[in-house]
Amino acid sequence: MKLALKILPKPEVLDTQGRAVQTTLSTHGFDLKECHVGKYIVLEVNTQDPAEGMEMAKAMAEKGLVNPLIEYYEVESL
Amino acid sequence: MKLALKILPKPEVLDTQGRAVQTTLSTHGFDLKECHVGKYIVLEVNTQDPAEGMEMAKAMAEKGLVNPLIEYYEVESL
Amino acid sequence: MSLEEKLKLYRINPSEYETIKDILGREPQGVEWAVFSALWSEHCSYKSSKVHLKKLFSQSERVLQSFGENAGIVDLGEEEKVAFKMESHNHPSFIEPYQGAATGVGGILRDIFTMGARPMALANYLCFGEPQANRMKELVDGVVRGIGGYGNCVGVPCLTGQTNFHKSYNENILVNAMAVGLFTKGDPICLSQAQGVGNYVVYVGAKTGRDGVHGASMASESFDEDSESKRPTVQIGDPFYEKLLIESCLEVMKKDLVVAIQDMGAAGLTSSSFEMADKGNVGLTLNLDQVPLRDETMTPEEILLSESQERMLLICEPSRFEELKKVFEYWGLDAACVGEVIEDPIVRLIWKGETLTEMSPKAVVDNAPQYNRPFNPWQRKDDSTFTNSSAESENIEDLKNILSRVEAGTKEWVYRQYDQRVGASTARDCSSPVGVSALPSGRGLGIVLGCRPHVMRQDAWIGGMDSIAYPAIELASKGFEVLATTDCLNFGNPEKQEVMSEFVASLDGMNKACEAFVTPIISGNVSFYNETLDKGVSPTPSTGLVGLRPHLKNLPQSSFVKEGESVLLITLGKGLSSGFWSEIQDKDSKINFQEDLSELATRTKTLTQATLDLPLSSSRIVSSFGLAYTLSKMTFENGLGVEIQFQGSPFVEPFYQVVISTNDPEKWKTAFKSEELLVEEIGKVKGSHFKWNNVSFEVAELKEIYEGSWQKSLPGI
Amino acid sequence: MSKVGVLRFPGTNCDRDIWKSIELKGKTPQWIWYEDSFNEDDYEAFLVPGGFSYGDYLRSGALAALSPSMESLRKADEKGKPIFGICNGFQILCEAGLLPGALMRNEKGRFIDQWVDLELSNESQWSPYEVGKVYRMPMAHADGRFFINEEGLNDLKANKQVWLTYKNNPNGSVSDIAGVMNKRGNVVGMMPHPDRALFDWMGSVDGLQFFDWKGEN
Ligand SMILES: Nc1ncnc2c1ncn2[C@@H]1O[C@H](COP(=O)(O)OP(=O)(O)O)[C@@H](O)[C@H]1O
Numbered sequence A, B: 001m002k003l004a005l006k007i008l009p010k011p012e013v014l015d016t017q018g019r020a021v022q023t024t025l026s027t028h029g030f031d032l033k034e035c036h037v038g039k040y041i042v043l044e045v046n047t048q049d050p051a052e053g054m055e056m057a058k059a060m061a062e063k064g065l066v067n068p069l070i071e072y073y074e075v076e077s078l
Numbered sequence C: 001m002s003l004e005e006k007l008k009l010y011r012i013n014p015s016e017y018e019t020i021k022d023i024l025g026r027e028p029q030g031v032e033w034a035v036f037s038a039l040w041s042e043h044c045s046y047k048s049s050k051v052h053l054k055k056l057f058s059q060s061e062r063v064l065q066s067f068g069e070n071a072g073i074v075d076l077g078e079e080e081k082v083a084f085k086m087e088s089h090n091h092p093s094f095i096e097p098y099q100g101a102a103t104g105v106g107g108i109l110r111d112i113f114t115m116g117a118r119p120m121a122l123a124n125y126l127c128f129g130e131p132q133a134n135r136m137k138e139l140v141d142g143v144v145r146g147i148g149g150y151g152n153c154v155g156v157p158c159l160t161g162q163t164n165f166h167k168s169y170n171e172n173i174l175v176n177a178m179a180v181g182l183f184t185k186g187d188p189i190c191l192s193q194a195q196g197v198g199n200y201v202v203y204v205g206a207k208t209g210r211d212g213v214h215g216a217s218m219a220s221e222s223f224d225e226d227s228e229s230k231r232p233t234v235q236i237g238d239p240f241y242e243k244l245l246i247e248s249c250l251e252v253m254k255k256d257l258v259v260a261i262q263d264m265g266a267a268g269l270t271s272s273s274f275e276m277a278d279k280g281n282v283g284l285t286l287n288l289d290q291v292p293l294r295d296e297t298m299t300p301e302e303i304l305l306s307e308s309q310e311r312m313l314l315i316c317e318p319s320r321f322e323e324l325k326k327v328f329e330y331w332g333l334d335a336a337c338v339g340e341v342i343e344d345p346i347v348r349l350i351w352k353g354e355t356l357t358e359m360s361p362k363a364v365v366d367n368a369p370q371y372n373r374p375f376n377p378w379q380r381k382d383d384s385t386f387t388n389s390s391a392e393s394e395n396i397e398d399l400k401n402i403l404s405r406v407e408a409g410t411k412e413w414v415y416r417q418y419d420q421r422v423g424a425s426t427a428r429d430c431s432s433p434v435g436v437s438a439l440p441s442g443r444g445l446g447i448v449l450g451c452r453p454h455v456m457r458q459d460a461w462i463g464g465m466d467s468i469a470y471p472a473i474e475l476a477s478k479g480f481e482v483l484a485t486t487d488c489l490n491f492g493n494p495e496k497q498e499v500m501s502e503f504v505a506s507l508d509g510m511n512k513a514c515e516a517f518v519t520p521i522i523s524g525n526v527s528f529y530n531e532t533l534d535k536g537v538s539p540t541p542s543t544g545l546v547g548l549r550p551h552l553k554n555l556p557q558s559s560f561v562k563e564g565e566s567v568l569l570i571t572l573g574k575g576l577s578s579g580f581w582s583e584i585q586d587k588d589s590k591i592n593f594q595e596d597l598s599e600l601a602t603r604t605k606t607l608t609q610a611t612l613d614l615p616l617s618s619s620r621i622v623s624s625f626g627l628a629y630t631l632s633k634m635t636f637e638n639g640l641g642v643e644i645q646f647q648g649s650p651f652v653e654p655f656y657q658v659v660i661s662t663n664d665p666e667k668w669k670t671a672f673k674s675e676e677l678l679v680e681e682i683g684k685v686k687g688s689h690f691k692w693n694n695v696s697f698e699v700a701e702l703k704e705i706y707e708g709s710w711q712k713s714l715p716g717i
Numbered sequence D: 001m002s003k004v005g006v007l008r009f010p011g012t013n014c015d016r017d018i019w020k021s022i023e024l025k026g027k028t029p030q031w032i033w034y035e036d037s038f039n040e041d042d043y044e045a046f047l048v049p050g051g052f053s054y055g056d057y058l059r060s061g062a063l064a065a066l067s068p069s070m071e072s073l074r075k076a077d078e079k080g081k082p083i084f085g086i087c088n089g090f091q092i093l094c095e096a097g098l099l100p101g102a103l104m105r106n107e108k109g110r111f112i113d114q115w116v117d118l119e120l121s122n123e124s125q126w127s128p129y130e131v132g133k134v135y136r137m138p139m140a141h142a143d144g145r146f147f148i149n150e151e152g153l154n155d156l157k158a159n160k161q162v163w164l165t166y167k168n169n170p171n172g173s174v175s176d177i178a179g180v181m182n183k184r185g186n187v188v189g190m191m192p193h194p195d196r197a198l199f200d201w202m203g204s205v206d207g208l209q210f211f212d213w214k215g216e217n
């Protein structure tokens, strides 16, 4: 099955990319209240069991795909 | 309302980041059939209307958040 | 909160607490705790080192600015000046290697351009633990990416560095970054003294977030088990913002729109505002509620202590404020007026119209504690019977084992990730022992880092001396006159007598060498408490030396360039160390350095002149791992072999010798009386083999080992 | 004498190097700030320098490509004016659609600073013109892997739009491509840095030949 990690900078941490993207978009008339740039990682794992798949995705996130000091994440099943 | 763009490298593009992540994970015993690394961009727009929000997100993607030569995307409403 | 808990949170000890009460005439209240905590931290107050730093040799005819400002400045003549400084970011890099190292680079760059100099070069001094130690690959990778990520993006080339490995750094790596900035004709030197009653206090750059709150006091403590829970929000560096800040700040300075300027580094707004007021003998008001915030829920205390990156505080005349604001706007940055210069020498902290406190910056800064921590007089370890002929015989076959080690192998993996040429003025990049930048006047500026931790481990005084003498001789071997030095003194816990003893001894060794070589220390940084769970790092006083060459013609290479040329060994001094290879093999440490430093310096000067006047193709100081290792490294780049006849140990380390190759050995041999320089011909550049007496290796094979050592030790990164 | 426009964006950091290169050739550079539209006839040619416009955020060159100055540059292209992008400048021109293809993260995922040998594959309006000749200069980038899909690559080759190729591919670029041109050959871009190979003390002077163009006054 396929899952995805949505990884974003923690709210209290400065999001340098988000800041630059937001500024540029605003000069093109797109007014955003907020903008954050993170990562989207698609993982195809060797199981069909949703619960197991979820566990695997979390384990991978914690193994190093996510840096908990500056990022948080969510798992999505696809 | 908040929306997100999920942006991934097109299949014909060599996804070097995905490959690197896959290799690293495999040394940690995670066997993946596939792995792709893309971007996740959260946009908080000034509207409550889902259809309008969707249009705005697409407009921003097409304005430059996505490079159609190498990437494809999907909009998610949050 | 009980008093005890408060003292612990703010890292103020009971006797310091008593002093605070004396100063205020009462108990500290509210944000006053935060102010004292920040300004009296080891990091900001240098309380354990100040008594010793005062003794440093810090002046020469060329020095325009020494300690006390953001960076030291040296006059190069011909209307060129350079500012430079080195700083540590050890603890943050151990916690989050990428951001820790990146913000270290950002911070040192701000120290340079705050003075009005355009950053022109970076260098980095790194100490890692054993490659197989826990997290070490991740740390190496993160630190190098972080340094590159920041430096490359702001567009300042990295010209040199040093990368060490030793088990004492397993739990406490060292990340020291040096920056050099250039003033050309008409560039003003800007200082940090606040002046002019009624002038505005202006905040520019990034908004303030909770980044690194309590960071400065944390850097003043050892790591322990609950460091984890004390972690402040990680400071994120934005090199893109820094670049905008560089351009805008240099522009307002050049347009004479600023009266004084100071970057917000450790302890952020607190230390910048108090120091600016203190230096200018004036007072300031600060409306903390007008500080641009990333998170509107921040408290005054958090605002005062935030270490958000890429921010500056400056003083500007009210009539020039609009013009100043326009410059920042052009670069996409905000400038906010957050206060005013006042006559009363106090800093008045205001929150939504209410005065939180008024404190005299003099009282806080000048009354900061100073400790003369206990230390022992140094017992030198010299063994006068230890000479090259008495040294234990070493097996030349070990050359392959040495070259295959990460300590001795190539560091190309590191510096390939750094832009070494942005700015289009690089004449020698990181692959050369001395980094060289071409000055607009056509002269060369040489940069080299010093401190060999294995020598420090042998003897702290000799190691300190070597931190100056070794790089000074490297500069000389390329024809550079040494100008001045910056340092970054990385030590363990100063409250331990043996650590303090090493600190004092190495500083004395450095100081004596600085005097002899006339290379004043004009800026620097002390980083104590580099210890984890009671284990300290090797004492590591890293240094950065800067030298000047009258032109770039015939700048010698560092590898053999021509078949048939002669290889000469030039002896500047007779001291000797059993060396790094001996340490790695767990053999007894032996060391002997009984030189007259002024004679060593005189001979070094003679060498400098000779490299400019006599025919010379390549030069290299005989380095760690000794003569055979040094010579082998000279064969790799061009695949040119060498045949050496030398009766002596191949891997012991002299204090000091230099190897050169030349097409005219007679000129060199006859140019000096032996008391000036001892010059011996030891071989010829020849063929494709490295031949040491009767033993021969293929250059290609040695090169492969040297270049493969990194991947072998740190596979997969 | 007419001027050479040098485009600057927030984060451009080789702007002063390009300035020096142009002056060295006896021409007159002039800054063009990203927020400013300009009249293309005021300039004889345009250079887009390297660096990290917008910190390389989102994708290298993507945010800069949205600048007002780039709209004017498009008009300059329509008139056939010579336009040259180096490193980040090349990325910006690709993102703006003035050049074909895209520049992606290097194959090994790291920034690489090293010397490279480049072969001139086809002649453009920008010098040098001697096809087959090899030039030595430094490169320094993280996102320099040239990518174009198969169809696009076939077109590039058929139209002789491959400008420069690496002798030893350092970053995984398709067909060793280091630089390309548009169909007309007036717009060119390359990843390596001719602006860092101008004097003997730099290690090569080959870069000097890259700052001239056909039909120059
Ligand atoms: N962290 C670093 N950053 C930049 N350059 C480095 C770094 N570490 C090592 N180098 C460079 O690598 C080269 C080899 O270093 P080293 O093995 O210490 O030998 P050397 O005796 O030539 O200095 C040197 O030229 C040095 O400047």
Ligand SMILES: [Mg+2]
Pocket (backbone or CB within 6 Å): C161, C162, C433
């Ligand atoms: Mg060195």
